[in-house]
Amino acid sequence: MIHRVLLSLGLFLCIYMNTAAQQPIPIPTPAQLQWQQAELAALVCWDLHVFDGEFYVQPKARITPVEDYNAFNPEKYDMDQWIRSLKDAGFKIAIFTVSHETGFFFHQSNATPYSMKAVKWQDGQGDILRDFKVACEKYDILPAVYIGTRWNAFYGVYDFKVQGDNEFARNRQQHYNQMIEEIVEEIFTNYGDWAMVWFDGGAHGPEQGGPDVLSIFEQHQPNSIFYHNLQRADIRWGGSETGTVPYPSWGTFPYPAIGAGESARKEIGANNFQLLKTGDPNGAYYMPAMSDAPLRGSGGHDWFWEPNRAHIIYPLENLVDMYYQSVGHNSTLILGVTPNPDGLMPDPDVKRLKEFGDEINRRFSNPLARISGTGNTVSLVLDSAQRIDQIVLQEDIAYGERVREFILEAEIDGKWTVVYTGSSIGHKHIVKIDPVRTGKIRFVSQSSIGEPQLKALSVYKIDPLR
Numbered sequence: 001m002i003h004r005v006l007l008s009l010g011l012f013l014c015i016y017m018n019t020a021a022q023q024p025i026p027i028p029t030p031a032q033l034q035w036q037q038a039e040l041a042a043l044v045c046w047d048l049h050v051f052d053g054e055f056y057v058q059p060k061a062r063i064t065p066v067e068d069y070n071a072f073n074p075e076k077y078d079m080d081q082w083i084r085s086l087k088d089a090g091f092k093i094a095i096f097t098v099s100h101e102t103g104f105f106f107h108q109s110n111a112t113p114y115s116m117k118a119v120k121w122q123d124g125q126g127d128i129l130r131d132f133k134v135a136c137e138k139y140d141i142l143p144a145v146y147i148g149t150r151w152n153a154f155y156g157v158y159d160f161k162v163q164g165d166n167e168f169a170r171n172r173q174q175h176y177n178q179m180i181e182e183i184v185e186e187i188f189t190n191y192g193d194w195a196m197v198w199f200d201g202g203a204h205g206p207e208q209g210g211p212d213v214l215s216i217f218e219q220h221q222p223n224s225i226f227y228h229n230l231q232r233a234d235i236r237w238g239g240s241e242t243g244t245v246p247y248p249s250w251g252t253f254p255y256p257a258i259g260a261g262e263s264a265r266k267e268i269g270a271n272n273f274q275l276l277k278t279g280d281p282n283g284a285y286y287m288p289a290m291s292d293a294p295l296r297g298s299g300g301h302d303w304f305w306e307p308n309r310a311h312i313i314y315p316l317e318n319l320v321d322m323y324y325q326s327v328g329h330n331s332t333l334i335l336g337v338t339p340n341p342d343g344l345m346p347d348p349d350v351k352r353l354k355e356f357g358d359e360i361n362r363r364f365s366n367p368l369a370r371i372s373g374t375g376n377t378v379s380l381v382l383d384s385a386q387r388i389d390q391i392v393l394q395e396d397i398a399y400g401e402r403v404r405e406f407i408l409e410a411e412i413d414g415k416w417t418v419v420y421t422g423s424s425i426g427h428k429h430i431v432k433i434d435p436v437r438t439g440k441i442r443f444v445s446q447s448s449i450g451e452p453q454l455k456a457l458s459v460y461k462i463d464p465l466r
Contacts (some may be wrong), residue, residue, distance in 0.1 A: 197217060
């Protein structure tokens with residue numbers, strides 16, 4: 001528990017601004033601040049079963065070793081093409097699945113034989129993880145890594161554990177735990193810094209009979225996002241795989257970790273994970289929600305490439321709505337993308353990603369007016385009266401989430417009129433209002449913890465999707 005004490009003293013520093021109530025304001029670490037400011041993250045999903053020509057069935061994949069790992073032969077492999085497509089979509093962070101349920105690792109490992117060294121492709125010298133890291137840095141995208149340890153079909157590990165209760169199982173568990181620790185150390189030391197590390201389904205620690213990955217993370221990646229185990233979570237799952245969270249979704253949470261499955265607290269899993277979705281304005285820990293969904297999720301739910309499935313790519317209007325209900329609700333949107341067996345991001349996916357990036361840029365790159373300010377009232381005066389229909393609010397979350405209740409008013413025909421009533425703002429809240437013609441907009445805080453710090457109050461008139 002020593003690291004939790006350090007976190008409470010350092011990572012979760014609190015500013016006391018309300019001397020009457022003495023209510024602390026949790027503030028983000030630099031890594032959490034960077035994460036929320038990024039707004040859009042891509043989860044690049046690849047595994048050996050992409051190459052078998054069969055439809056992916058998750059329960060089967062978790063218990064069935066891959067028949068021929070040398071089916072991995074992406075003849076048109078182009079990592080630059082992957083990352084360019086993400087850049088065009090506006091992603092600021094990219095996360096690569098260095099391993100998933102097959103147990104194969106897409107890096108050069110000395111800890112496991114089931115890695116890039118084993119395949120004939122590139123004479124066993126290839127390193128997808130290194131290529132990914134280099135390309136991200138080339139295109140100014142923050143690199144992150146997703147590590148699967150909970151399921152490993154090759155080693156026969158199911159839900160963190162080697163099955164059985166005998167000496168053989170105990171020895172295999174010990175071997176597996178040590179191997180994972182060595183692999184994690186390789187990934188954390190041989191590839192430089194990661195913006196975020198995601199352990200698939202969580203990461204059991206020694207207390208639960210698993211490997212000690214948290215201490216390795218804290219030693220080698222102290223400036224990164226850790227997601228997650230039973231002791232620590234720097235961000236939280238948003239409670240669904242729809243790419244959305246409800247409003248409000250507060251960036252604070254009552255517990256330092258979220259758990260996974262049966263390990264989650266009952267109150268976290270209750271009411272269809274409602275607490276994960278909404279957070280808690282009085283939570284002691286800064287732990288913002290992330291909203292995840294696969295790009296190929298309209299009429300299906302394909303995190304990994306499957307043949308003849310381009311028809312389930314989300315329509316552009318759905319992706320835009322997803323953005324409003326994730327980024328616009330104080331959450332980071334994680335969109336799952338998947339290269340095909342040729343080693344390329346599929347053309348239909350690339351096209352839709354570009355359309356998405358262009359549309360978000362069209363809508364929000366040029367506000368009619370913008371202002372920042374502190375205090376309970378912040379007023380914005382336009383050059384002239386104009387029609388507006390959307391307002392974007394941003395708190396300076398480096399000082400924590402302070403606003404609890406607020407209204408937005410527009411001066412219409414010389415009279416201040418309430419056009420919106422809200423609660424959470426956080427990093428960003430996108431407000432749609434009935435169109436009004438006005439030259440003045442003002443934000444009024446009706447309840448806050450400490451003095452409100454508005455990073456931006458921006459107004460827009462946005463034409464419908466073209």
